Amino acid sequence: MMSPKPVLVATDLDRTMIYSRNAFGTTEPETVCVEHLDGDPLSYMTVAAAGAMTELAAAAAVLPTTTRTIAQFDRIRFPGAPWPFAVTSNGGNILVDGSPDDRWRRSIDVAVRAGGATLAEIGTALRDRIDDSWVLRYREADDLFCYLVVDLAATxxxxLAEWDSWCRPRGWSASRQGRKIYTMPMVVCKSRAVAEVRDRLIAAGRLDPAAPTLAAGDGALDAEMLMAADRGIRPRHGELEELGWAHPGISVTSATGILAGAEIVDWFTAALPGRVAEPTG
Known part of the structure; x- marks a missing residue:
């Protein structure tokens, strides 16, 4: 039987681990494409980060944790795959060997219904507040939440503040990541799904019960996951950087853009037993 892994790594993907060309920053390192859309390259990692992630996945329990839908996640060829578990839809879905876990999803749907407004009610209220002068697209994701793709300059x-204030008494919240404004049920969060996967890994003997949980993310939707982890790291860019967000036990990369992704992989690797971590700013 395989020995239990000594660390659980829960990591966001977009603008944390993988980057579009527009998010590279000022550098142009050697990269590998990890996602295509309709045959066109879409997301990248540095060659060094991709190699280090493959090695990390062999030594630690790595849990990709994303707000992407299941279909969007399935486009990614994240180094270290296949994944026994993955978290998509901001925690609304857990994938087990690539397939959605129906029991988990049913529990989420029950919690959403108990928490306040339905997606249909939220969607109606949101569409009444927007127009084509600044909203490029309205989308609903995995029958769980909705988001807007906006023209930031015209928004x-x-x-955002007014919409979030309207949503919160109804059990929802709003946040922005890049050009997307997400409206999410408060019970749908990455930290709950990460805790569930951790329990399952321990029960199966695949994770040491004493293993720390480490996390990484760049957006407001990652904040709860970062705070719930034993330690975490965020890049020096993104929504949390814009908000000046800080929390005890959360490091910040020195680099920005795609080089921050490589730095995060190195930070995770340094946390493995027998490694000596270097300080991160």
Whole structure:
């Protein structure tokens, strides 16, 4: 039987581990494409980060943890795959050997219904507040939440704060990541799904019960996961950087852009038993 892994690594993907060309930053390192869309290259990692992630996945229990839908996640060829578990839809779905876990999803749907407004009610209220002068697309994701793709320059300055204030008494919240404004049930969060996968890994003897949980993410939707982890790291870019967000036990990369992704993989690797971690700013 395989020995239990000594560390659980829960990591966001977009703009944390993988990057579009527009998110590279000022550098142009040697990269490998890890996602295609309709045959066109879409997301990248540095060659060094991709190699280090493959090695990390062999030594630690790595849990990809994303707000992407199941279909969007399935496009990624994240180094270290196949994954026994993955978290998609911001925690609304857990994939077990690539397939959605129906029991988990049913529990999420029950919690959403108990928590307040339905997706249909939220979607109606949201569409009443937007128009084509600044909203490029409205989408619903995995029958769980909705998001807007917006023109940032044309978006009303007070929209996000006012919409979030309207949503919260109804059990939902709103946040922005790049050009997307997400409206999410409060019970749908990455930290709950990570805790569930951790329990399953321990029960199966695949994770040491004393193993620390390490996390990485760049957006407001990652904040709860970062705070729930034993230690975490965020890149020096993204929504949390714009908010000036900080929390005890959370490191910040020195680099920005795609080089921050490589630094995060190195930070995870340094946390493995027998490694000496270097300080991160």
């Amino acid at each position: 009303p300055a007070d929209f």
